[in-house]
Amino acid sequence: MTKRKGDVTARQIEQFLSGNSALPLGMDLFGTIVKALPYEVSRTKTLEFLTKHTYSLRSGDPAPPYIARLIVELKLAGATSLRVPRCPECQKEVPLLYAKSDTYLCRPCYSEQITDVCARCNRTQRVATRRDGVVLCGSCSHALRREI
Numbered sequence: 001m002t003k004r005k006g007d008v009t010a011r012q013i014e015q016f017l018s019g020n021s022a023l024p025l026g027m028d029l030f031g032t033i034v035k036a037l038p039y040e041v042s043r044t045k046t047l048e049f050l051t052k053h054t055y056s057l058r059s060g061d062p063a064p065p066y067i068a069r070l071i072v073e074l075k076l077a078g079a080t081s082l083r084v085p086r087c088p089e090c091q092k093e094v095p096l097l098y099a100k101s102d103t104y105l106c107r108p109c110y111s112e113q114i115t116d117v118c119a120r121c122n123r124t125q126r127v128a129t130r131r132d133g134v135v136l137c138g139s140c141s142h143a144l145r146r147e148i
Contacts, residue, residue, distance in 0.1 A: 009040060009043035009047060010030055010033045010037070010043055011030065012047055013033050013037075013043060013046060013047050013050070014029045014030050014033055016047065016050055016051070017029060017033075017050075017057075020057065022057065022058060022079055022082055023074065024078045024079060027077050027078055027079070028077065032070075032073050032074055033070065033073075035073055036066075036070040036072070036074070037066060037069065037070060042066040042069075045064065045066055046066050046067060046070060049063065049064060049066075049067055056085075057070075057074070057082050057083075058081060058082060059083060060083035060084065060085060061085060061086075061088075062085050062086070062088050062096055062104040062105070063096065063104065064096070064099075064104060065095060065096065065097055065104075067085065068084055068085050071083070071084050071085070072084060087105055087106040087109055088103055088105070089105060089106075089112075090106065090108070090109050094106045094107075095107075100113065111126055114126060114127050118135060118137040118140050119134045119135050119136060120136060120137075120140040120143075120144075121137065121139070121140055123137065125139075126138065128140075128141040128142075
């Protein structure tokens, strides 16, 4: 069997995780890693993140989406004591797809934090669109589309 470039990083992640007592013995760790992280870039980022945040698989602390994917796949493969990252705002186990400062947020919490004054109605609302520096709320954005 020939080695592909991505196999090297997957093997490094496998070695990093192999001593983790939260993972059951005999688990196909390599196969699970490849399934959760099909692209080399996500494997490289995962290895970097896990090296800096060694307890991230068990803590439930906010983490990038690729870490959440890995945890979900490891849990499906039999790991029981891992925790999916929770949103730091609402504490829900939902995908954390939005980076804000030094953390990750779910979509509803991120949306709540991106409010601004609408250029059309002058109310502080969630930003629906920004065009050429003009901020519009959802109502005004829809109204403008109907007018055009």
